[in-house]
Amino acid sequence: MTVRVRFHGRGGQGAKTASRILGNAAFNDGYFTQDFPIYGAERRGAPVTAFTRFSREEITERGFIFSPDISAVMDDSLIADTLANPFSGLRRGGVAVVNTTKAKGSVVPGRDDVKSVCLDLTGQALKTLGKPVLSAGIAAAVARISGINKEALLTAVVDELKDIGLSAEMVQKNVGFAAAIYGELSPLELKTEELDAREELVPLAVVVSEGGIEAVTQAGNSAIRHTGNWRTFRPNIDYEKCTDCMMCYAYCPESAMAVGPDGRVKIDYDNCKGCMICMVECPLKAISQTLEGGA
Amino acid sequence: MKGRLLTGNAAAAAAARLARVDYVPAYPITPQTEIIETIADWVREGTMDSKFVQLESEHSMMTAAGAASLAGARVFTATSSQGLLYALEMLYNVSGWRAPMLLVNVSRGLAAPIVLEPDHNDVLAARDSGFLQLHSETCQEVADLVLLAYRVAEDKRVSLPAIVNLDGFYLSFTREPVVLPDQGKVDQFLPPYEPVSPLSASRPVARGSAVMEGFVYSYFRYNLHAAALRAKNVFNEAAGEYEQLFGREYGPVEGYMLDDAEYVLVMSNSFTALGRQAVKRMRERGVHAGLLKLRMVRPFPTEEVAALLRGRKVVGVFDQNLSPGLGGIFYSEVAGALYHVKNRPKAILPAVGALGGKQITAKEMDSVFEEMVRIDRDGVTPSPMFLMRDDELARVRKAVAIAEGRS
Amino acid sequence: MATATRFRTLKDMPKEDYLSPGNTLCAGCGGILALRIFHKVLGPKVAWVNAAGCMTVSMSYPLSPLKSNWLYTAFASAPAGAQGVRDALDVLMAKGKLPASEDLKVVVVSGDGAAYDIGLQSTSGAIDRRLDFYYLCYDNEAYGNTGFQMSTSTPYGSSTKTTPATAAYPLGNTARKKDLFEVWRAMKAPYVATLANSHGLDFLRKVERGSEIKGPRLYIAFAACPTGWGFDTRNSVEIEKLAVQTGVWPLKESVNGAVRHTFVPRALIPVSDYLKTQERFNHLFEPSEKTEAIDAIQESVNVYWKEAGAREGFEVKLPGSSSR
Ligand code: SF4
Ligand code: SF4
Numbered sequence A: 001m002t003v004r005v006r007f008h009g010r011g012g013q014g015a016k017t018a019s020r021i022l023g024n025a026a027f028n029d030g031y032f033t034q035d036f037p038i039y040g041a042e043r044r045g046a047p048v049t050a051f052t053r054f055s056r057e058e059i060t061e062r063g064f065i066f067s068p069d070i071s072a073v074m075d076d077s078l079i080a081d082t083l084a085n086p087f088s089g090l091r092r093g094g095v096a097v098v099n100t101t102k103a104k105g106s107v108v109p110g111r112d113d114v115k116s117v118c119l120d121l122t123g124q125a126l127k128t129l130g131k132p133v134l135s136a137g138i139a140a141a142v143a144r145i146s147g148i149n150k151e152a153l154l155t156a157v158v159d160e161l162k163d164i165g166l167s168a169e170m171v172q173k174n175v176g177f178a179a180a181i182y183g184e185l186s187p188l189e190l191k192t193e194e195l196d197a198r199e200e201l202v203p204l205a206v207v208v209s210e211g212g213i214e215a216v217t218q219a220g221n222s223a224i225r226h227t228g229n230w231r232t233f234r235p236n237i238d239y240e241k242c243t244d245c246m247m248c249y250a251y252c253p254e255s256a257m258a259v260g261p262d263g264r265v266k267i268d269y270d271n272c273k274g275c276m277i278c279m280v281e282c283p284l285k286a287i288s289q290t291l292e293g294g295a
Numbered sequence B: 001m002k003g004r005l006l007t008g009n010a011a012a013a014a015a016a017r018l019a020r021v022d023y024v025p026a027y028p029i030t031p032q033t034e035i036i037e038t039i040a041d042w043v044r045e046g047t048m049d050s051k052f053v054q055l056e057s058e059h060s061m062m063t064a065a066g067a068a069s070l071a072g073a074r075v076f077t078a079t080s081s082q083g084l085l086y087a088l089e090m091l092y093n094v095s096g097w098r099a100p101m102l103l104v105n106v107s108r109g110l111a112a113p114i115v116l117e118p119d120h121n122d123v124l125a126a127r128d129s130g131f132l133q134l135h136s137e138t139c140q141e142v143a144d145l146v147l148l149a150y151r152v153a154e155d156k157r158v159s160l161p162a163i164v165n166l167d168g169f170y171l172s173f174t175r176e177p178v179v180l181p182d183q184g185k186v187d188q189f190l191p192p193y194e195p196v197s198p199l200s201a202s203r204p205v206a207r208g209s210a211v212m213e214g215f216v217y218s219y220f221r222y223n224l225h226a227a228a229l230r231a232k233n234v235f236n237e238a239a240g241e242y243e244q245l246f247g248r249e250y251g252p253v254e255g256y257m258l259d260d261a262e263y264v265l266v267m268s269n270s271f272t273a274l275g276r277q278a279v280k281r282m283r284e285r286g287v288h289a290g291l292l293k294l295r296m297v298r299p300f301p302t303e304e305v306a307a308l309l310r311g312r313k314v315v316g317v318f319d320q321n322l323s324p325g326l327g328g329i330f331y332s333e334v335a336g337a338l339y340h341v342k343n344r345p346k347a348i349l350p351a352v353g354a355l356g357g358k359q360i361t362a363k364e365m366d367s368v369f370e371e372m373v374r375i376d377r378d379g380v381t382p383s384p385m386f387l388m389r390d391d392e393l394a395r396v397r398k399a400v401a402i403a404e405g406r407s
Numbered sequence C: 001m002a003t004a005t006r007f008r009t010l011k012d013m014p015k016e017d018y019l020s021p022g023n024t025l026c027a028g029c030g031g032i033l034a035l036r037i038f039h040k041v042l043g044p045k046v047a048w049v050n051a052a053g054c055m056t057v058s059m060s061y062p063l064s065p066l067k068s069n070w071l072y073t074a075f076a077s078a079p080a081g082a083q084g085v086r087d088a089l090d091v092l093m094a095k096g097k098l099p100a101s102e103d104l105k106v107v108v109v110s111g112d113g114a115a116y117d118i119g120l121q122s123t124s125g126a127i128d129r130r131l132d133f134y135y136l137c138y139d140n141e142a143y144g145n146t147g148f149q150m151s152t153s154t155p156y157g158s159s160t161k162t163t164p165a166t167a168a169y170p171l172g173n174t175a176r177k178k179d180l181f182e183v184w185r186a187m188k189a190p191y192v193a194t195l196a197n198s199h200g201l202d203f204l205r206k207v208e209r210g211s212e213i214k215g216p217r218l219y220i221a222f223a224a225c226p227t228g229w230g231f232d233t234r235n236s237v238e239i240e241k242l243a244v245q246t247g248v249w250p251l252k253e254s255v256n257g258a259v260r261h262t263f264v265p266r267a268l269i270p271v272s273d274y275l276k277t278q279e280r281f282n283h284l285f286e287p288s289e290k291t292e293a294i295d296a297i298q299e300s301v302n303v304y305w306k307e308a309g310a311r312e313g314f315e316v317k318l319p320g321s322s323s324r
């Protein structure tokens, strides 16, 4: 049986690295393995997808995983993100592994035929690594659930993280992080079944009768992207301290601040990416941060 | 004799002026340079109301051309050979932008080794770029096709850039009588350019975005293909009107002595004239020879080729180009067009010749027909022909010996 | 140039944003911040002509983060694209086919890869033709869009993906950063300026000044790149400030060839204070400090400011080579 894992993260969280740690771990454990990432236009903070397949028999599949056995979601804001759509095609009997503090119980809307595993990886990562980098933790969770051997996993963590240039100290912290997550969980039965595909082919005549010239005539329409869910930290303005000096406004790279008619700056949380430049630049220290998704 | 003596280059320039182009970004390269020199002259004399700018490369020239077209200008430019290849990246962009500008390519063989005379590897390197391609046999055709190409390219059902091709030297520097259409009638035939969603202060637009997802890309690319396919009917429509206004008839292909022809040679561009002579000579010898000229190369006139070649005994394809490791390019395209035809010819003979403008004698031309007859008579599978004479080979060998110090 | 400015304090920064929220670039990107501020001064009637880089993928169909026009051309030829747009507008207006109210400011926007390397030929053509356009280069000192490989803008001592610091090559990149400012000046561009987001007023005024000039205008915006340089996004503006205060990134302009430094630090902060903030320079400090290389960087900064001061008649207090 082939185990198909689809990782969903935001750029910078380590989805690609997670898929490689898992791939490497399975390989160490004697499986045939395949892992690969998909890059989009987006940068740090935007949805990223990566894949791992492993099997005792030779793998004959290739490419995008439409029907994962395990969907590993590194950021719970992705659940509602239609671009990421992390549970699409998740098999009956499959597992959703989600990094979250909010959700408990079932996290896959409308699906009672899948299992959910909820973990506070961000909290753990901030505690053990000091950074919300989740690759080792999420890979460990998936490895444990799918029954991969611990030594195989920890060796993979070391190899992959060394490979991307982490310091020996950081690598060791990640090994600790992975081992802790691995210890929290136990293997789950992965008897899964593919959902019935409801797709139909489009007749060519339909495609070609539409004109199809690429032009965005709604210039400036990007606000509907809602990059607000990229945030790890949320800036909060203390209007008592704020003197309307506009430094924060001047230096927000996202145009995610506006100056109202009352002269007060306002944050557009739909699109603020949480870079926290505003906090650092505020001369009055009137901006503070809170962890998104935190209790 | 009607008209006046014009070279192919002069005919191209004159047609650009008749089309009232707004903008001519340019860069010199032999044998095209005369076109842009002529236009530069006219613009500076004030007899052509366009802006002429010399860029620093063909790549930049094509970028400026496409960008200007998107900003609403009717754009003309010209190049040859290496220049076309240097611009090739932008050809794909400009067609992807669906910017209906016109490029005249004056065919010249590609380096290395360097050569000045024509073959069609240059223009055929652009065959997958999304540019429409019309190839001309005479200087008259050059002028007419420039006007037709604008009309088709700018049609909203098409909205694609176009190349009009002419052979270096054999047309570019050859003077022959050309009848230039009357400006008033041209204005009637070719209305002012109306861009689709141009760059605009009042209605801003983003063009050339990244799509990132394969299905979005597929959608736009396939629509580009569909627009190119539509261009054939739009061309036929326009050509019908053109004939009424100017009395000259143009189709995607042109047959010569095809009625009862059993052995038909497919050719393109200026060397087609040599094929016509061979047909006449074969006819005198009692061979039912005929010729099919490809005028439209993109979109490829699949139906016309199939309709006109069905039922023939043997077809030959004269390729003045060479895809190393494959052979002639048109050969595969013609064979592809014939595959599903019921009574398709029993053999298709590939013949490659006239690379780098190598001269072709009557004997060489006839040999292609003779081979077609032999294939038919003996029922043999054709093997590729490469046209070269023994006197030429002797001269090459001598040159090689000199170059290598063995003489 | 003592023309009146509409920017007296940073508070005078125009309140209209022509960059919409929701772009796809990294959080904390100095490049997009520079574009945002630039656009505020130019106003809405702009045609951005782009060469391949991070900004290219910010324009991700079907969304556009710009309320103005955008045209992606190719890596090598954005200035030629600007030429085409400018010429088309000019000829259409001259022929009466386009009202003057539809005129656009044409701005090339590219990273340093296009501006310093692959697009330099096209740039030189546009300058020689005195094309009336702006060139905004967001300079993050490497090919950021492809994952941070060296460009000719990469400074001495920076590690990149193609000039990694290894035991055999302990310094990373050992080539000097190309002086694009001087390249443009040598080509007689009427206006050339450097910008830093951290010095917003200087930034606004330079764009304003450049707007009064016709012809090719270059703005090299120092673009702190959290992803490529390796620092926390929140420090993006602070790092630009440090680059200016250490003298690594001089703020200056050239009007018809006459160079003037628009910000002269009284005393330079040691360069190591700047280098230490970014992972791309880590190898200069770890596992052991590469004193010689750091001194060399300090020395080149010192020489720069000594020469600039001698030319323009100012004096900058320089840190000693060992004052780290
Ligand atoms: S954290 Fe502040 S500066 Fe950064 S995007 Fe949000 S509002 Fe803008
Ligand atoms: S920088 Fe601080 S004080 Fe100034 S407007 Fe922003 S929040 Fe208020």
Ligand code: SF4
Binding pocket: A043, C025, C026, C028, C029, C030, C031, C032, C054, C140, C144, C145, C223, C224, C225, C226, C227, C228
């Ligand atoms: S890689 Fe650097 S320059 Fe590119 S978007 Fe990210 S921060 Fe900006």
